[in-house]
Amino acid sequence: MSILITIILLIALFLIELAYFRIAMRFKIIDQPNARSSHSNVTLRGGGIIFSIAGVLFFTQSEFQFPYFVLGLFLISVISFLDDILTLNNKVRLTIHLISVLLIFYQWNLYVLPWYWLIAAGVFVIGTINAYNFMDGINGITGGYSLITIGSLFYINTNVVEFTSNDLIIIIGLSLLVFNFFNFRKKAKCFAGDVGSVSIAFILVFLIGQLIVTAQNMSYIFLLLIYGLDTGITVFFRLIRKENIFEAHRTHFYQFLANEKRISHPLVSFLYMIVQLGVNFALIFLLDSNFYYAFGLSFGILMLFVFLRFKLEGRQKLLGL
Template sequence: MNYLLLLAILILSSYMYYTLAEKYNLKATLTTRSLHKKPTVVGIGILFVIAIFYFFFTNSYQFPYLTGAIALIASISLLDDFFKLSAFFRIFIHVIVTVLVFYQLFNGIHLNALFIVFLLLGIGSVNTYNFMDGVNGMLGFNAIITIATFLTINYFETLVPQNLLVYVLVALLVFGFFNFRKHALAFSGDVGSTVMGIFVFFLMLLFSFKLNALIFLAMILVFFIDTFCTFCYRLFVTKENLFLAHKHHLYEKSVETLGVSHLKIAFIYAFLQLVINCIVYYSYKLSTEYQVLILLGISSLGVLGYFYFFQKLKKLHL
């Protein structure tokens, strides 16, 4: 009954939001970075927030710090979708929400090297999902694969209530109605991508610490490799302003140079993440040493693959 009620709420909410967005022109405008051809409704990722809030209010207010983090980052990101806030202010908010996730998981923070590493990972996760949400289906396909993997493992391990993960999956499917198209009706916007980024970060950290399995850090590896390598390319090769919009991501170049469709490149990225997630599923009970070797091995192959295809695309573009 709860699932049907949530589905009805999400469908009604999405219809209302889309109708209002069309009426008041709440759309992503075309810029030099845009890969879409016309202004499109933005912010439909608010559905993810509704799903998490639905869980919070129907499950005895579980995970209050996580819900607070979601509320904060969703509010700021929704404003940023329409008013373009300062990059430094956004990063400051990302730090706060990451700390809130730490409070949820560890009942506080401990200022040490590990805290700094995971703080950077949290900020990185939020921005990775944000940067990679550039073509139809990219965010949705990947998030469905990742949340479904956590759901499968959680069935055996029971680290979080299953309905939390199912609720988010339902929201992703409703979102897909608007986004999984050749010409998307709506984009998630920063409100969707940042919320999904912090939610996946929460799950990664929870599963990693509870199961003593660092391999769960691979659950965002496809997005992270593209983001990290693109960051290095801009920092050391083009030496451009890192806070300015760009079109250097491998998926962006694939769409522009090869003419690959949005949904096709999104499917390829999701399939690669699915392969990695299968490796995670079959290796999370191995010793830490083996997990680290597997994580390093997959990461190395990913980075090499990135630069191989990046160079081929550069030659084609020239």
């Protein structure tokens, strides 16, 4: 992709986002603070629709590459956007999610593998999408964290192993830059909404899955380590406290930092970005993408993360004693 085309696409995505804001204001597509929220002001919802629009733009200008992935992205984005504004029946939403996951499996050509690999892939895809949805709670965290991931994937695709189209990575990166311009600030102009968190998770899952399949290396799953740790450990502690893990809450570590420690949203988001960037740097340059080394590093970070939570949040808060 030439520099000129890149600039044109960036401007186009910026204008599309502004056009969406007008539509959102006209039809009152807004985010009302609730029990899970870390904000107190009414804000436009669904700004993350720009991610799926970027995916469709790539599809039209790339001679229709990855059709099953793009179809899955379109379906999961539409149902998530409708859920943002209408609150759909869970069975309908989950059915479309399942269809989208099956489409991404077909794009990866996974159906030639044994059944247990399909189960493992399903856990990875569905777990990541849900983790992204859970973690989308403060300004900048979804856009900033995803920008680190997409930047790392661009480096890997360019310098380590070519696993996908660079144009796809670039246009998704441009959409993240546009979204971050409006979201990565103390008072956000818009929130991603379910359409944003779900669609960017679906895109990143597809790219990381392509990388794992091409490189035959599971260590690249750790490109999403920090989100995975915060989500997994939070669910673990909620189960210990016998809480309903499907109810809205504000007990993620990033929420504790933003809400109880009163650290600004952009700073908390930046901390998550920096830690994941450090993990990615070690994975690519120091560990040579070796799974066992990467697993050892991840286990060490897990222990450190648990220790930090006990140190800052306290045993009583985490365990409900």
